Amino acid sequence: MANVDFVTRLHKATARDYLGRVNSHDKASCAELALRWDRDYWDGERHLGYGGYRYDGRWRPVAEAMVRHYQLAEDARILDVGCGKGFLLYEFTQVLPRATVAGIDISRYALEHAKEEIRPHLVLGTAAQLPWEDQAFDLVFSINALHNLFNYELWSALREIERVGRQAKHITVESYRNEREKVNLLYWQLTCRAFLSTREWEWLFEHAGYTGDWGYIFFE
Numbered sequence: 001m002a003n004v005d006f007v008t009r010l011h012k013a014t015a016r017d018y019l020g021r022v023n024s025h026d027k028a029s030c031a032e033l034a035l036r037w038d039r040d041y042w043d044g045e046r047h048l049g050y051g052g053y054r055y056d057g058r059w060r061p062v063a064e065a066m067v068r069h070y071q072l073a074e075d076a077r078i079l080d081v082g083c084g085k086g087f088l089l090y091e092f093t094q095v096l097p098r099a100t101v102a103g104i105d106i107s108r109y110a111l112e113h114a115k116e117e118i119r120p121h122l123v124l125g126t127a128a129q130l131p132w133e134d135q136a137f138d139l140v141f142s143i144n145a146l147h148n149l150f151n152y153e154l155w156s157a158l159r160e161i162e163r164v165g166r167q168a169k170h171i172t173v174e175s176y177r178n179e180r181e182k183v184n185l186l187y188w189q190l191t192c193r194a195f196l197s198t199r200e201w202e203w204l205f206e207h208a209g210y211t212g213d214w215g216y217i218f219f220e
Contacts (some may be wrong), residue, residue: 001205004069004213006062008174009059011217013058017069018187021047023106034190037107041190042085049078049190055087063091066141070168073096076138081127081143081161086114093118101136104130105145127157135166143172144217147194154170154194169212175201184219 002005004132021027025047030178034041034049041049072078075098083103092101103122111122125131127146140161151156161169174189176182176197196204198216205214 002213003215004170005215006041006065006069006170007215007217010058010062016184016188016219017197018184022187031190038109042107042110042113053085054215055085055090060091060094060178062143063088063095065093066139066170067095070139070170072096072099072139072168075100077102077136079103079130079132079137079140079164081130081140081142081157082116082148083122084110085117086111086122088143089116089121090118102132128153128160129156129158130164132164134163136164138166139168139170140165140212141170141172143170144174146171147196148177148191150193153209154204156208158205161207161212162210165212169210170215171205171210171212172215172217173201174219175216181218181220183216188219 030048036072045051045127074096076096078089078092079101080103083089083105084107086103089101092099101118101121104220106124108124111119111124114122123131127142127149142161145149146154156209161171164193174185174192175177175196176185177198183191201214
């Protein structure tokens with residue numbers, strides 16, 4: 001297990017007005033809409049979520065870095081837990097054309113609007129109950145998803161990721177190291193359920209039996 005960062009550069013490329021997030025709109029109402037995981041969250045106004053999540057190639061460097069770091073074979077089997085519209089999975093198919101990819105997400109809207117090339121490889125479901133056999137994948141990853149689960153779901157999701165992965169595993173979640181980052185996370189988030197410090201996440205990984213790597217997104 002190790003702290004391995006794949007997404008900080010991408011995360012920092014977006015400017016965020018934390019005070020504006022809580023002062024411009026009724027934050028509770030925005031969160032209620034976002035948690036439907038429907039059009040409002042993915043392709044609605046910015047205060048409701050992504051503000052339009054469209055393919056633009058931004059995930060290609062992340063896929064390339066993960067392939068290098070984990071030394072994935074050309075025919076690797078790769079699973080994305082919380083895949084959304086599947087843009088990162090699509091990039092894996094471009095970096096490793098012979099790879100087999102799969103993804104799972106709770107948002108029917110996201111799957112229906114996923115990258116057309118990989119839509120057939122995506123399933124509707126929850127991270128807490130993965131519909132694949134033990135040790136089915138060479139790489140299992142989850143980026144920007146598991147912090148949206150309640151603690152009892154997190155425990156199951158970590159054990160499921162551990163179960164279906166036979167080699168590399170990676171999880172990236174939103175977290176904080178100090179009070180400023182905690183407040184900014186509270187201001188910015190719409191769907192986060194697990195407000196855990198880095199120490200708490202690492203405690204959870206260890207006690208759930210997760211043996212893979214992890215990374216964090218901080219709101220500095």
